[in-house]
Amino acid sequence: MLRCLAIVALFVATQSTALLAQTSPEYGDDVYKPSMGQAGKDVIWIPTPEALITALLTAAKVTDKDIVYDLGAGDGRIPIVAAKQFGARAVGIEYDADMAELARRNARRAGVEQKVRIITGDIFKESFADATVVTMYLLPDLNLKLRPLILKMPPGTRVASHAFNMGDWEPDQLLSVDARDGYLWYVPADVEGTWAFKEDGWNTEGTLTIVQRYQRVGGTVTIGGKTQPVLGPALRGDKLTFAYNDGDGVLRAAHVVVNGREFKGTLSGRGPGNITITGMRR
Ligand SMILES: C[S@@+](CC[C@H](N)C(=O)[O-])C[C@H]1O[C@@H](n2cnc3c(N)ncnc32)[C@H](O)[C@@H]1O
Incomplete structure (x- = not known):
């Protein structure tokens, strides 16, 4: 319970007042309506606005040659934008089965079901080793837990995060869209x-x-x-x-x-x- 409250507080602290005022928009469809801030396995659900998704994927220079993985995919919006706007193949990993089903329906409605795959699973158990781009909107400690795995990915793999950094691994690029922070890293080759x-x-x-x-x-x-x-x-x-x-x-x-x-x-x-x-x- 305490952890849950701390997570909500951390998210709230990082969100703009515009988002906080945004309590009423309807999400989901006739089958399932998630609510902003609802509990998830390791982090609550709050969607990334499309403008920031586009900015992050643009900064990461995503093309139709890329495989984009969103870790904790929510309603699938990042994989859907990656496929629809950038022509990439995209995979979302989402623990919540209802949310994962919604993401699949959203991909179908967006006409990108051939390019988007949603895995119902845990980001700490499912493999994302074939990703050329990894996106996330998680929490600082989850980013740090993923960091060793990410640093072992092929050099040049791009990593984009909404709101949270990677500790002392500085980003290669910082973005700000409508007062929200985005971070971009390139996995560096081992040259030491x-x-x-x-x-x-x-x-x-x-x-x-x-x-x-x-x-x-x-x-x-x-x-x-x-x-x-x-x-x-x-x-x-x-x-x-x-x-x-x-x-x-x-x-x-x-x-x-x-x-x-x-x-x-x-x-x-x-x-x-x-x-x-x-x-x-x-
Ligand atoms: C802050 S939301 C971000 C959703 C989406 N990536 C976006 O930016 O719009 C985090 C999502 O991660 C999911 N999640 C939490 N822990 C997870 C885990 N261990 N494995 C997979 N998904 C998880 C939550 O259910 C939630 O949908």
């Missing part, structure tokens, strides 16, 4: 450690040593026995950018894609065009 790299065609070899905390990266580059701080390193998903001064003091900017123990990409600064840079984790 030492990499031997080579500028193809130039016989330049070096070592890149990276320290990493989520998408935040720093480190050093060593060429010809001289070590310097790596300049402007940035990581988004599997895309790593970094720069360094070569032995002649010329700035080289690398844009590489990390694939497990290897990276490959282009290096600017050698003559008119880019050349290839490859790296291997030691």
Whole structure:
């Protein structure tokens, strides 16, 4: 009971006064009418407004190539928007069986039943491993419970959350729509450690040593026995950018894609065009 009250209080504290005034809109259909704030397994039901859904999925650059999973899908509105507006395949996981049935009916009514699948189940038991985009409107502690699983997903998987963050994993993008917060993250590749790299065609070899905390990266580059701080390193998903001064003091900017123990990409600064840079984790 205490937890239930705390959850309601936390939600209320994060909602705009506009939402709180919104006690009367009717949800559902002739078969089932959920009420705003009704109990759920781990969190109550409050729907995300469509404007924020569209903004989050736009920020996540959802396309028809994506598989979007909404964790705690409620009446199915996020998977439905993902399918209808963005052409994605979408899956909703919803514990409440009546709500899950309503979501299926809503998907049918929206004409996207071929693209939307609703699983009646628990987000902590059902797999969402094939998601390329994960959405959620849960609670801070539930986000943190999901975080280790999410961080093991393929680099570049996008994660969008309404209202709640992921603790010390900073978002890559913050949104605000009608005074509601949205957060977007890209699952970062694991790049920590030492990499031997080579500028193809130039016989330049070096070592890149990276320290990493989520998408935040720093480190050093060593060429010809001289070590310097790596300049402007940035990581988004599997895309790593970094720069360094070569032995002649010329700035080289690398844009590489990390694939497990290897990276490959282009290096600017050698003559008119880019050349290839490859790296291997030691
Ligand atoms: C705040 S609502 C969000 C609904 C929808 N995602 C949206 O943004 O409109 C959270 C939903 O999660 C569901 N839920 C709570 N705990 C769950 C769990 N462990 N597994 C699956 N669904 C859950 C609730 O029944 C509720 O429908």
